[in-house]
Amino acid sequence: MEDKSIEKRFNTFIIVVSILIPVVVAILFGVKLKEFGYNVEPLSFLPPIYATINGVTAVVLVAAVLSIKDGRVALHKKLMTIAISLSIVFLVMYVAYHMTSESTKFGGEGIIRPIYYFILVSHILLSVAVIPLVLISYVRALAEKFDTHKKIAKITFPIWLYVAVTGVVVYLMISPYYVN
Template sequence: MVSNNPKKYNVWIWILSVAIPLMVAILFSVKIPIPGVERLGFLPPIYATINAITAILLVLAVIQIKKGNKKNHELIMKTCIGLSALFLVMYVIYHMTSHSTPYGGEGVVKYVYFFILITHIVLSITVIPFVLITFVRALTGQFEKHKKIARITFPIWLYVAVSGVVVYVMISPYY
């Protein structure tokens, strides 16, 4: 049963908001060799596709709520959270088994790539507590507060999803 007390979730929100980026950073330093496999190169296009699907679903979720379809909105948002978790697992597995690919572009494009990459990374960390708080506010029936923070969460999450695809497209020739 879901509690209507959002304060009980606050500890979990902050634990996850700190633990997820910290664990990803730690796991980046761990390399697990897989005998006979140089790298899991099939994963980046899969998790880039997950980012693209998430971006599309985020937009569809907003459309659904604006139409008053709360159940569809809720289902789509839960799917987005699930896809983001799946992305995270695949991303960590890839980086635990493969070395990072250096970007090979030159000139202005290189600076554009690094700008998008850095903002993507920073905002992917920043969006975690926003998504969790937004979700908890909906879960606990605080719809006015949910709506208020969702207006901040949505563009950040959408940027993270879209920029993840852009980063993949820009670096994919160098895999």
């Protein structure tokens, strides 16, 4: 019975966070601190850092899956906590960059342009979709509902991995167009 109450206690939190994060990010994406009188330098050094964080997150996710398949539960828990922490750090840096810098326009032409936008749009949409999936997976693990945790984790993992990898790809594709 305790397991069910853990899940129930977190349901509202999961819903609120899953809605709040994308809404707040979208709002803050349009906020430029200079427009509010803050004299801040653009944080132009952040994109390669948060792209690297995405890459590290992808590696950590794969390591976490391999560790659980090998029965190393404690290592899996640590790696998943690291992956969640990296995603939070990424999000803070991403928002900070966009609050201090103008958005960079993709300058590629030809067939690469629709490829870039497909990757970008799928990355953005899935980054929103993965939030509740990660939270539900995490809470089910906390509640020791490993049968349902495993079912949702099988959906969550490839989406989260795609978001992490395409974050790096998007950065690599747009990086030639950043203005320093």
